[in-house]
Amino acid sequence: MSRIGKIPVVIPGGVKAELNGSRLTVTGPKGSLERIFHPEVAVTLEGSEISVTRPSDEPNHRALHGLTRALIQNMIVGVTAGYSKVLQIVGVGYRAAMQGSNLQLLVGYSHPVIVQPPAGITFTVDGTQTIKVEGIDKALVGQVAADIRSWREPEPYKGKGIKYENETVRRKEGKAGGK
Numbered sequence: 303m304s305r306i307g308k309i310p311v312v313i314p315g316g317v318k319a320e321l322n323g324s325r326l327t328v329t330g331p332k333g334s335l336e337r338i339f340h341p342e343v344a345v346t347l348e349g350s351e352i353s354v355t356r357p358s359d360e361p362n363h364r365a366l367h368g369l370t371r372a373l374i375q376n377m378i379v380g381v382t383a384g385y386s387k388v389l390q391i392v393g394v395g396y397r398a399a400m401q402g403s404n405l406q407l408l409v410g411y412s413h414p415v416i417v418q419p420p421a422g423i424t425f426t427v428d429g430t431q432t433i434k435v436e437g438i439d440k441a442l443v444g445q446v447a448a449d450i451r452s453w454r455e456p457e458p459y460k461g462k463g464i465k466y467e468n469e470t471v472r473r474k475e476g477k478a479g480g481k
Contacts, residue, residue: 307367310351311374317381321347326374330381333422333438337377343370380438387447389433393462396454397430405433409454409464417450433464 313319317330326345327336339345343366344355352374356367379385391398391409399406405425407415419425423437423446433450437443447466456463456471465471 305368307354307356307364307371309371310353311371311378313350313352313378314382317378319347319352319378321345321352326352326377328374328377328381330378332381332384335377335380335438337373339370339373340366343367345370345374376440380440384436384438385440385443386434386436387443388467389435389447389450389464390467391431391433391464392456393454393460396462396464398427398433399430400425400427405450407450407453407464410462415453417453420446432467 317328319329320327324339324341324345325336326339327334342357342363344357346353346355354367354371354374356363391407393410396409398408401416403419403425405417405419405427407417409415417425420442422439423435423442426434426436428434435443435447435450437446451464451466454463456465456469458472458474459476461471461473463471
């Protein structure tokens, strides 16, 4: 039995969950999320708990068991607390600014990069070097942060680029370092 999958997900107060076949809708103070789960994994709603069971011990069913439970937990946390990723910009002349609801990045190109937030995502810029990506969908927040980082990934010689807040960039010596 999956150690993660066998733990029931507790629905806190102020959160409403509806199960319609394999479609789960979770509504909370921050918004609403909806997801359709694999039909071979049984999701049951009993009072204020959501349980996930699998039909057999096949590797595919075991993987779906833990995944489904983790996705449900992420939905509950998303509508109650939300998710955020913090990015830092390192480099001379590199900066970020808000342009309405869009994010404007100046990261060494001949033109500014404009990033439009998808539905459910908000950007905040602290100063000119810190970007905060916030939303209720954990996967979407992570994907948008990765897309922003991909515009100028940190390079290993000077450390310039866009990096996650707690990311460490492994630095290399220059070509004169071997002498």
